[in-house]
Amino acid sequence: MHPPANENGGPRATGNRRNEPNAHQTQVRAATVQTELPVRHPVAHVSLYAPHAGRRTWWFAYRCPHCSYGHRGELRQATDEETAEKAVIGVRRSRCGKRLWLVVARVYRGNEGMAA
Numbered sequence: 001m002h003p004p005a006n007e008n009g010g011p012r013a014t015g016n017r018r019n020e021p022n023a024h025q026t027q028v029r030a031a032t033v034q035t036e037l038p039v040r041h042p043v044a045h046v047s048l049y050a051p052h053a054g055r056r057t058w059w060f061a062y063r064c065p066h067c068s069y070g071h072r073g074e075l076r077q078a079t080d081e082e083t084a085e086k087a088v089i090g091v092r093r094s095r096c097g098k099r100l101w102l103v104v105a106r107v108y109r110g111n112e113g114m115a116a
Contacts, residue, residue, distance in 0.1 A: 011054065017073055042066065042098075046103035052110045058084040066098040081107060 049059040058075040078084035085104050094100050100109040
């Protein structure tokens with residue numbers, strides 16, 4: 001059996017606290033609905049290569065999780081290992097056009113005396 005309706009067509013208020021909406025819960029739900037989830041990009045683990053004879057820049061290489069090909073990049077502004085790692089880490093667009101989260105997995109330092 002349906003509850004009796006009021007003039008507006010909705011159910012009649014009975015005065016029972018369980019049927020009344022809780023203002024605090026309504027505010028929490030509204031805040032939850034309005035917040036957006038952050039975009040999660042796939043992770044690519046990078047190999048970082050130090051400069052050696054004939055090359056002054058740091059290189060990085062990784063296997064793309066989107067297209068499964070290997071991509072390579074170059075860091076022209078990096079002067080040492082610390083600045084090179086900071087420059088690579090983060091979200092980048094790969095050569096295939098997809099965004100990736102790059103993380104340094106290993107660093108190949110080479111020989112100090114052979115750097116140009």
